Amino acid sequence: MFVAKDYSDIPAWVVAIYPIAVLILGALGFYVTYFFLIKEKHFAAIAQVIGSVTAALFLVTIGWDGTGYKRLLYAGTGTDWANGLVYPLTDFFTxxxxxxxxxxxxxxxxxxxxxxxxxxxxxxxx
Missing domain, CATH: 1.20.5 (Single alpha-helices involved in coiled-coils or other helix-helix interfaces)
Known part of the structure; x- marks a missing residue:
């Protein structure tokens, strides 16, 4: 969030590829878990699910630049973020x-x- 200042900063190919990648990776996760369950490797199936959720949480909270949690919990808009406007953490909940x-x-x-x-x-x- 808030990496681009407005929608025109985001290339159309990124917007097009993102949902496709989410669907493919989601289906792959289900397939891998199903494979482990069929082979009766229950621990591996559980570890795969927990690992996937942990990786997603890491990407959301850390991001590629270490400020993912700040962007996730930001109460303002992209313009506010670009202008350096600071909101208290409690504003996030509204x-x-x-x-x-x-x-x-x-x-x-x-x-x-x-x-x-x-x-x-x-x-x-x-």
Missing amino acids: SPVSSTLMWLEALALIPYAFIFIKWARENKAT
């Missing part, structure tokens, strides 16, 4: 980025909750 992250997390956790409940009921029956 920012559009925070709202977006909360909604995305809710959308991800609801299906996981149903899957977990189903899994728990199936294992309780055995």
